[in-house]
Amino acid sequence: MTLIAKLCQVSLTTVLRVLKSVETQLPHQLKSQRFPDVLMVDEFKSHASREDKMSFICADGKTGELVDILPSRTLNKLTVYFNRMPLEEQKKVKFLVTDMNAAYFQLTKTGFPTANIIIDRFHVIKHLNTAFNEFRVREMKVLIRQKKNSEANKLKSNWKFLLKNQQNISISEFKTWRSFPSPKYPILTKSMMIDRLLSFSANLKEAYDIFQLLTYHFRNKDGQSFFDLLKNLPNNLDKLFKDKLENLLAYETGIRNALLYDFSNGKIEAKDTHIKTLKRVSYGFKSFHNMRIRILLINGLIKIK
CATH class of the missing domain: 3.30.420.10 (Ribonuclease H-like superfamily/Ribonuclease H)
Structure with a gap:
C-alpha cells in the first residue's frame, strides 16, 4: 500500500480509504x-x-x-x-x-x-507420525541414560527414515551410510540400515511395526483393519505411545468418512x-x-x- 501511495502520489490514508470502499462490491x-x-x-x-x-x-x-x-x-x-x-x-x-x-x-x-x-487425512497421518516420533525421542533418552550415546545419535540423525512408508523402502540398492561407515560396517540397503537402527531398542522395534501397520491400513483405505488394530493394541506397548494412538478412536466416524470420500x-x-x-x-x-x-x-x- 505504501508503494501504491508513492506511485499514485497520494497519501497512505487515501489508499486505505479506497481499500475499504471496495468492500461494498x-x-x-x-x-x-x-x-x-x-x-x-x-x-x-x-x-x-x-x-x-x-x-x-x-x-x-x-x-x-x-x-x-x-x-x-x-x-x-x-x-x-x-x-x-x-x-x-x-x-x-x-x-x-x-x-x-x-x-x-x-x-x-x-x-x-x-x-x-x-x-x-493429512492430520491423521501427522498424528501417527507425531506419536511415533515422540516415542523415538523417549527411547533415545533411555539409551543415553544407559551410556549408549552412539546408538542414540544414530537414531537422532536418521529419524526421517523411520517415518518413511515401509512399502517404498529399498531392499535391493546397497550403499554406504554416514551413521554406519565402511570398512567397519558393510554396505547396506535402506531396509537393512533401518533394521540396525531398530535393533538398538526392542520397544522401538515393536512400536515401529505397529506404526507402519497402521499407516499401511490407512493408506489403503482399509478402515476396518485400521480400527481393529487400534482397538486391540498389545498390552506391553509403551503406555504414552498407546494412549496417543488410541486418541484416534474419538474421531472414528470422521476418519471412516475420510476413507470413504475423496474430500x-x-x-x-x-x-x-x-x-x-x-x-x-x-x-x-x-x-x-x-x-x-x-x-x-x-x-x-x-x-x-
Whole structure:
C-alpha cells in the first residue's frame, strides 16, 4: 500500500480509504450467507489487535473457492454466524471437512444438522507420525541414560527414515551410510540400515511395526483393519505411545468418512499459505478488517468495477 501511495502520489490514508470502499462490491453469495454442500473449515494466525489470535476460514470443498473469513474460531461466535442462515440452507451442507479441532465437531450439531464430519487425512497421518516420533525421542533418552550415546545419535540423525512408508523402502540398492561407515560396517540397503537402527531398542522395534501397520491400513483405505488394530493394541506397548494412538478412536466416524470420500482440506491449506505470504509482505496487519478485504481481493471474490 505504501508503494501504491508513492506511485499514485497520494497519501497512505487515501489508499486505505479506497481499500475499504471496495468492500461494498462483495459478491452476492457472501451477503446472502449461502454455503456449498461440502464445506472445508480451518483456522490461521491473524494476530490482529482486539481480535482472537486465531481466525476462521471456510471454503468450498469441491472447487476450493473461498467462502468467508471470520475474526474468531471460537464455537459461540461461529454458532451465531452460521445460525443466521435459514434452516434450509444449513441442511444443504452435507459434509464438513476439518482437522481434529473439537469445536468444529460441534458445528454439525449447532449449525449444520445434516452434515457429516470428515477428518482431513493429512492430520491423521501427522498424528501417527507425531506419536511415533515422540516415542523415538523417549527411547533415545533411555539409551543415553544407559551410556549408549552412539546408538542414540544414530537414531537422532536418521529419524526421517523411520517415518518413511515401509512399502517404498529399498531392499535391493546397497550403499554406504554416514551413521554406519565402511570398512567397519558393510554396505547396506535402506531396509537393512533401518533394521540396525531398530535393533538398538526392542520397544522401538515393536512400536515401529505397529506404526507402519497402521499407516499401511490407512493408506489403503482399509478402515476396518485400521480400527481393529487400534482397538486391540498389545498390552506391553509403551503406555504414552498407546494412549496417543488410541486418541484416534474419538474421531472414528470422521476418519471412516475420510476413507470413504475423496474430500480433503488440501485446497484450504493452500489458501492458508497464501495468507501467510500476504501477512509477511505486508509486515503484518493491525486491523483484521483490512486483512479480510485484502484476502478477498487476492482470491478474486471482490470484482473491481
